[in-house]
Amino acid sequence: MNQTTRMNQATRMNRMNRMRLVAVSAGLSTPSSTRLLADRLVQSARYELAAQGHEVETHVVELRDLAVAVANNLVTGFPAPPLAAAIDAVTGAHGLIVVTPVFTASYSGLLKSFFDLIDPQALAGKPVLVAATGGTARHSLALDHALRPLFAYLRAAVVPTGVYAASEDWGSGGDSYAEGLPGRVQRAGGELAALMSRREGKEGTEEHADDVDDVDDDVAVLERQLSDLRFD
Amino acid sequence: MQFGIFSVGDVTPDPTTGRTPSERARIKAIVAIALKAEEVGLDVFATGEHHNPPFVPSSPTTMLGYIAARTERIVLSTATTLITTNDPVKIAEDYAMLQHLADGRVDLMMGRGNTGPVYPWFGQDIREGINLAKENYALLRRLWREDVVDWEGKFRTPLQGFTSTPRPLDGVPPFVWHGSIRSPEIAEQAAYYGDGFFHNNIFWPFDHTRRMVELYRRRYAFHGHGHPEQAIVGLGGQVFMRKNSQDAVREFRPYFDNAPVYGHGPSLEEFTEQTPLTVGSPQQVIERTLSFRESVGDYQRQLFLMDHAGLPLKTVLQQLDILGEEVVPVLRKEFAIDRPVNVPDAPTHGLLRDARAVTAE
Numbered sequence: 001m002n003q004t005t006r007m008n009q010a011t012r013m014n015r016m017n018r019m020r021l022v023a024v025s026a027g028l029s030t031p032s033s034t035r036l037l038a039d040r041l042v043q044s045a046r047y048e049l050a051a052q053g054h055e056v057e058t059h060v061v062e063l064r065d066l067a068v069a070v071a072n073n074l075v076t077g078f079p080a081p082p083l084a085a086a087i088d089a090v091t092g093a094h095g096l097i098v099v100t101p102v103f104t105a106s107y108s109g110l111l112k113s114f115f116d117l118i119d120p121q122a123l124a125g126k127p128v129l130v131a132a133t134g135g136t137a138r139h140s141l142a143l144d145h146a147l148r149p150l151f152a153y154l155r156a157a158v159v160p161t162g163v164y165a166a167s168e169d170w171g172s173g174g175d176s177y178a179e180g181l182p183g184r185v186q187r188a189g190g191e192l193a194a195l196m197s198r199r200e201g202k203e204g205t206e207e208h209a210d211d212v213d214d215v216d217d218d219v220a221v222l223e224r225q226l227s228d229l230r231f232d
Numbered sequence: 233m234q235f236g237i238f239s240v241g242d243v244t245p246d247p248t249t250g251r252t253p254s255e256r257a258r259i260k261a262i263v264a265i266a267l268k269a270e271e272v273g274l275d276v277f278a279t280g281e282h283h284n285p286p287f288v289p290s291s292p293t294t295m296l297g298y299i300a301a302r303t304e305r306i307v308l309s310t311a312t313t314l315i316t317t318n319d320p321v322k323i324a325e326d327y328a329m330l331q332h333l334a335d336g337r338v339d340l341m342m343g344r345g346n347t348g349p350v351y352p353w354f355g356q357d358i359r360e361g362i363n364l365a366k367e368n369y370a371l372l373r374r375l376w377r378e379d380v381v382d383w384e385g386k387f388r389t390p391l392q393g394f395t396s397t398p399r400p401l402d403g404v405p406p407f408v409w410h411g412s413i414r415s416p417e418i419a420e421q422a423a424y425y426g427d428g429f430f431h432n433n434i435f436w437p438f439d440h441t442r443r444m445v446e447l448y449r450r451r452y453a454f455h456g457h458g459h460p461e462q463a464i465v466g467l468g469g470q471v472f473m474r475k476n477s478q479d480a481v482r483e484f485r486p487y488f489d490n491a492p493v494y495g496h497g498p499s500l501e502e503f504t505e506q507t508p509l510t511v512g513s514p515q516q517v518i519e520r521t522l523s524f525r526e527s528v529g530d531y532q533r534q535l536f537l538m539d540h541a542g543l544p545l546k547t548v549l550q551q552l553d554i555l556g557e558e559v560v561p562v563l564r565k566e567f568a569i570d571r572p573v574n575v576p577d578a579p580t581h582g583l584l585r586d587a588r589a590v591t592a593e
């Protein structure tokens with residue numbers, strides 16, 4: 001085995017273990033408790049993945065920065081370059097953390113608009129952790145009544161623990177009846193990491209086929225169909 | 233290389249006057265635009281086909297037949313013909329008829345329509361869109377190429393011993409382009425048959441156009457029709473020009489800002505950066521259009537959308553003067569430079585007839 005081959009193999013091994021973890025934060029203020037929660041969840045999942053021997057690459061998509069681009073895409077049908085990059089990051093991630101403020105009993109409209117722009121098949125099977133923030137704990141079921149159905153439609157694999165952080169959670173611990181925010185963050189991050197590891201163990205984390213290769217698979221099927229219609 | 237224009241045929245209020253042309257005025261304007269296109273030396277005029285307001289051109293062969301009678305040279309085409317919801321038998325007959333009337337100056341671009349309800353309006357199911365495009369087109373090809381057709385498919389009643397009349401002029405079916413923005417299946421369909429592929433990139437970033445054309449070229453070669461660079465490619469584009477680029481921007485901005493298809497989204501500047509829309513001097517239009525070749529290779533047909541956003545007829549006719557006098561002659565010269573000899577011209581009736589004669593010998 002020459003040196004180049006060894007190096008290629010090392011790069012390959014490295015890539016095999018490298019996982020992309022992407023968080024989407026739909027908070028609107030700066031600083032934002034939604035972003036704060038996203039960062040905590042990223043940290044927790046990253047820690048667990050690292051403990052399992054994975055190298056982790058993390059990225060946070062701040063939807064606030066893309067608000068105009070999202071609206072423009074809704075009316076033009078195509079994403080401006082920074083939005084296209086965010087969509088690629090989300091669809092190309094091995095695991096996704098989605099955090100939204102609760103507005104009017106649900107996720108924010110900006111979050112929904114962003115996911116409206118993503119191909120409905122693109123998140124199928126992807127491990128997703130859902131989380132939300134709000135003023136009081138009274139809105140916590142928005143996680144299960146709004147966010148879970150959204151990702152169920154997209155056929156993502158949502159981890160069992162969703163994390164809701166009310167304002168008071170940032171200044172209190174748990175009690176004998178319920179876990180505090182840090183405990184929930186840790187549990188949810190662990191669940192996401194476990195799901196990502198399991199899935200990648202099965203499929204391998206090698207770069208998935210890019211656009212063009214996907215298209216090649218599609219056209220091969222189509223070619224057979226066209227031959228079936230062929231007369232000459 | 234062919235240069236031409238295509239009209240969507242929308243009736244859009246002029247935002248600077250608030251006036252909306254009547255359907256009659258718009259239809260007559262489209263005819264005037266087509267005649268002007270021939271007058272200023274363009275090669276192609278293509279009309280859209282729509283079955284919902286605010287669009288008027290629901291009956292393309294009526295319109296093109298009328299234009300054919302009043303022109304001598306220009307090729308008449310569509311942008312696009314709905315291969316999904318029209319009966320392929322009627323397409324075969326209508327366009328063969330038009331071929332005879334227009335002495336062969338006819339080709340078609342297949343497309344799938346601009347609105348979901350057009351499928352049920354014509355008794356079809358939108359979920360079958362791609363399948364309709366495939367089956368109907370396969371039948372259309374047979375109707376033009378075989379004198380007597382026995383046929384059975386999924387989407388229309390069977391045919392037994394059917395002859396589509398009139399037969400195509402000189403036994404040469406009209407050349408077909410397949411138009412698509414985002415469906416790789418349509419690029420594959422064009423490649424499979426060795427037909428043309430038109431990417432109507434007017435509302436799309438060029439990188440996307442490049443990838444779709446690349447796919448088509450690769451598959452064209454795969455199916456044995458020639459080298460990738462010999463595949464037949466057409467592109468859209470839309471422009472507004474004044475001698476002075478600032479004047480062009482100033483005059484076009486209210487149209488852009490209010491047009492149903494452009495306005496209330498990205499700014500004119502963002503839109504021109506991200507799509508082929510070019511608003512500026514003729515020189516800027518020349519440079520932009522020449523840059524298309526760098527992305528997709530040497531290609532065969534460039535169509536511009538000129539009567540958009542509610543521009544009044546007078547302005548559109550001025551734009552066509554600029555296009556024909558100042559832009560296209562330069563583009564013809566520039567595109568011809570370094571064009572490889574093996575890159576074919578856009579197929580015309582004459583070329584196809586001659587090729588057929590050679591094959592027959």
